[in-house]
Amino acid sequence: MGFFEDIEIGAQREFGSFTFTxxxxxxxxxQFDPQRFHLDEDEGRKSLFxxxxxxxxxxxxxxMKLLVADGKRLAAEAAARGETVAVWxxxxxxxxxxxxxxxxxxxxxxxxxxVETKRxxxxxxxxxxxxxxxxxxxxxxEVAYSFLATAFVPRLSxxx
Amino acid sequence: MTTLTFEDFKPGHFGTFGPRHVxxxxxxxxxxxxxxxxxxLDEMAANASMLKGLxxxxxxxxxxxxxxxxxxxxxxxxxxxxxxxxxxxxxxPLRPGDDLTLDVGVAEARISRSRPETGIVTxxxxxxxxxxxxxxxxxxxxxxxxxxEAGAE
Numbered sequence: 001m002g003f004f005e006d007i008e009i010g011a012q013r014e015f016g017s018f019t020f021t022x023x024x025x026x027x028x029x030x031q032f033d034p035q036r037f038h039l040d041e042d043e044g045r046k047s048l049f050x051x052x053x054x055x056x057x058x059x060x061x062x063x064m065k066l067l068v069a070d071g072k073r074l075a076a077e078a079a080a081r082g083e084t085v086a087v088w089x090x091x092x093x094x095x096x097x098x099x100x101x102x103x104x105x106x107x108x109x110x111x112x113x114x115v116e117t118k119r120x121x122x123x124x125x126x127x128x129x130x131x132x133x134x135x136x137x138x139x140x141x142e143v144a145y146s147f148l149a150t151a152f153v154p155r156l157s158x159x160x
Numbered sequence: 161m162t163t164l165t166f167e168d169f170k171p172g173h174f175g176t177f178g179p180r181h182v183x184x185x186x187x188x189x190x191x192x193x194x195x196x197x198x199x200x201l202d203e204m205a206a207n208a209s210m211l212k213g214l215x216x217x218x219x220x221x222x223x224x225x226x227x228x229x230x231x232x233x234x235x236x237x238x239x240x241x242x243x244x245x246x247x248x249x250x251x252x253p254l255r256p257g258d259d260l261t262l263d264v265g266v267a268e269a270r271i272s273r274s275r276p277e278t279g280i281v282t283x284x285x286x287x288x289x290x291x292x293x294x295x296x297x298x299x300x301x302x303x304x305x306x307x308x309e310a311g312a313e
Contacts (some may be wrong), residue, residue: 033233064219093250094247095246
């Protein structure tokens with residue numbers, strides 16, 4: 001979670017992994033996405049997914065959970081080194097979110113990020129704007145999930 | 161109630177769903193589990209943030225949209241799932257106490273080349289608060305079965 005000037009295009013980072021249990025999958029689905037293949041093992045097996053599958057929004061939310069946890073770890077490390085901690089701004093959105101392979105009960109997804117583009121904000125000169133591709137890979141090495149996030153990142157030379 | 165199939169989705173406005181009331185408690189609960197940034201959890205930090213006040217996670221808003229889509233029509237549609245989201249734009253913050261309305265339009269409906277017994281319906285979803293402010297816009301394709309007789313053609 002550095003400042004805009006410290007971040008290089010192409011920078012990659014593994015930021016966490018998560019195992020989706022049947023209990024987690026059903027709990028999220030009951031609240032937000034109660035389609036039959038997210039709630040019941042038999043219905044999942046009969047569906048295109050081939051098993052009890054996590055809602056795509058659940059996969060997305062878990063990815064965010066791990067991103068935030070990693071950001072907090074990096075901020076704590078920066079603070080421990082006596083550096084100023086960069087606090088990132090809210091995101092204006094994302095593009096190209098792909099649910100490529102189903103995430104089934106028991107699957108473990110490892111997430112990583114890669115910085116794709118960076119530019120300064122015209123409207124808010126104290127901020128830069130990054131596009132970051134976040135990717136989730138399952139225990140078989142298959143890409144299951146990816147999306148292109150947009151993030152506001154503070155500039156060191158704010159406004160200059 | 162009949163199940164909706166591919167043939168029921170024509171380009172144009174499809175429907176308006178809601179309102180869905182969002183409480184402070186559910187904003188805090190979602191943020192605590194999935195997006196524990198201070199702007200979603202802590203009033204003081206939220207007031208100092210770009211969003212100027214406590215706001216819900218954008219991923220929470222996306223998940224609420226999913227539920228509104230389910231309650232609106234996907235729960236009675238022969239849906240086989242979605243391959244993704246082409247674009248999500250978070251335009252204004254979700255606030256505690258908001259009453260959300262979802263407008264759904266069909267941007268495109270076409271028969272799948274790889275699975276001709278199914279079609280791909282691309283939806284545009286727009287969520288507004290009670291004041292009519294657009295909070296988010298999303299475009300997402302959903303795979304929907306065709307009617308049995310259509311699939312047998």
